[in-house]
Amino acid sequence: MTFKLTLDRNHLPQCLITSFPPTGIYDSTAWEGNTISVETRFTGWGGKVSLKAPPANKVTTKPEDRDGL
Incomplete structure (x- = not known):
């Protein structure tokens, strides 16, 4: 991976x-x-800005694979 970051x-x-x-x-x-x-x-x-945590039923600590398993 490469990146270029431009600052103002x-x-x-x-x-x-x-x-x-x-x-x-x-x-x-x-x-x-x-x-x-x-x-x-x-x-x-x-x-x-105002950021609020999502509801607990919308959060996971286990990522899914491409097939949703």
Whole structure:
């Protein structure tokens, strides 16, 4: 995995680009020789937000595999 993080003049994150090989994707042979890149832009610094924990019945500590098992 590689990444590039761009900061603004106030040293706040502005853009994050991550790139990685498609290893582990369902049909990785179709992706062979390619790279997946994701660009995330950050805006609106300083705004008030409210975060609430999800209901207990919506939380798990056991991740599911691709088949939902």
